[in-house]
Amino acid sequence: MKIALTGASGFIGRRLIERLRAGGHALHVLGRRAAAGLPFSFWDAGGENLPPEESLREADAVVHLAGEPVAQRWTAEAKRRIRATRVDGTRRLVDALARLARRPAVLACASAIGIYGSRGEEILDESSTPGDGFLAGVCxxxxxxxxxxxxxxxxxxxxxxxxxxxxxxxxxARILRPFKVGFGGRLGNGRQWMSWIHLDDLVELLRFAVETPALRGPVNAVAPGAVTNAEFTRHLAAELNRPAPFPVPAFTLRAIFGEMASVLLDSQRVAPTAALSAGFRFGHPELAPALRQLLG
Ligand SMILES: NC(=O)c1ccc[n+]([C@@H]2O[C@H](COP(=O)([O-])OP(=O)(O)OC[C@H]3O[C@@H](n4cnc5c(N)ncnc54)[C@H](OP(=O)(O)O)[C@@H]3O)[C@@H](O)[C@H]2O)c1
Structure with missing residues (x-):
């Protein structure tokens, strides 16, 4: 398949390129930076222009990952960029698709579990309603x-x-820094659910989404084995063989990160119902072995 890819230079995009190339797909990168050895068209997801037509004309699929990083202090300007690169950028991408005589069969677009807001113990699947807050609105x-x-x-x-x-x-990488020097600890009361996914499973799920005609609509990209932050902290400390004696109170996180602390404190217990129903198999369904593999 010919696949056009945005956000190719990012954390997920770099690994996805390796995976899709290994699967024999031909890639065309759209973004602000070229990727070595791949056809490239300049497109700024936060700019005013539509993606150039030649970047999409031949595509059978589009994978859209571009977006201003969320893990930063949410100043008014940062919020504007977080929203504009995602919402306006995606609208421009879809406008460009509308102009094509031959359109791709599929658009696999990133979103985030932030769409659910903070939901305590509730188990969230793709039929759950969206939640409240800045990220939920952007998503x-x-x-x-x-x-x-x-x-x-x-x-x-x-x-x-x-x-x-x-x-x-x-x-x-960010979570590990304090743990490695023995300053790790749960965040807030540690009871908030953390729904995580191993990067290899995510790129495999993106490939699966592109190649599986039955998969459409919202798809929770999380491992089946969600954990609370306290459990995550315990597993990480055990794998690193380090103590994690320093819980960070919620008010400290809010003082340091402002509104963005919600990313660390919101509770999202998410189930990958759509992916499992479509036959996707996770290589890393449980946290402890996933951490062992990543830290080993
Ligand atoms: N990583 C996670 O844990 C996670 C969790 C939930 C959702 N997501 C979503 O998945 C997508 C990819 O995540 P990632 O971790 O790979 O992100 P990333 O490493 O921050 O990369 C995102 C890419 O977006 C483009 N970009 C960033 N800021 C931009 C700006 N101001 N204007 C235009 N383009 C910009 C860049 O591509 P170019 O410079 O090549 O154009 C960048 O490589 C994002 O939309 C993110 O919100 C990620």
Whole structure:
């Protein structure tokens, strides 16, 4: 298949390129930076322009991952960029698809479990209602923008991605820093649910979404074995063979990170119902072995 890819230079995109190339797909990168050895078209997801037509003309599938990083202090300007790169960027991508004489069969678009807001112990599947808060609002608008491609005859899979655990970068690299020097600890009261996914499973699920015609609509991209933050902390400390004696109170996190602390404190107990029903098999369904593999 010919696949056009945005966000290719990012944490998920870099691994996805390796996976899709190994699967024999031909890639075309759309973004602000070229990827070595791949055809490239300049497109800024936060800019005013539509993606250039030649980048999409031949595509059988589009995978759309571009977006301003969420893990930063949410100043008014950062919020504007987080929303604009996702909502307006996705609208422009869909506008560009509308102009094509031959459209791709599928758009696999990133979204996030942030769409559910903070939901305590509730088990959330793809039929659950969206929640409240800045990220929940951005994710709803982002998904609506992507779903616009359905009207063009393009199958749309919206992957509601959980906390992605990988080796080089992402959330795990940030979480590991205090743990490695013995300053790890649960966040807030530790009772909030953390729905995570191993990076290898996520790129496999993106490939599966592209190649599986039955998969459309929202798809929770999380491992079946969600854990509370306290359990996550215990498993990580055990795998590192380090104590984790320093819980970080919620008010400290709010003082450091402002509103963005909600990403660390919100509770999202998410189930990958759509992926499992479509026959997807997770290589890393449980946290402890996943951490062992990543830290080993
Ligand atoms: N990693 C996670 O744990 C996680 C969890 C939930 C959802 N997601 C979503 O999955 C997608 C990919 O995540 P990731 O971790 O791979 O993200 P990432 O490493 O931050 O990369 C995202 C890519 O988006 C583009 N981008 C970033 N800021 C931009 C800006 N201001 N204007 C235009 N383009 C910009 C960049 O691509 P170019 O420079 O090549 O254009 C960048 O490589 C994101 O939309 C993210 O929200 C990720």
């Amino acid at each position: 709803q608008e982002w998904e609506q923008a992507a779903a616009g491609a359905e009207a063009l005859g393009v199958r749309v899979a919206r992957l509601r991605i959980g906390v992605v655990l990988g080796r080089d970068g992402g959330a795990l």
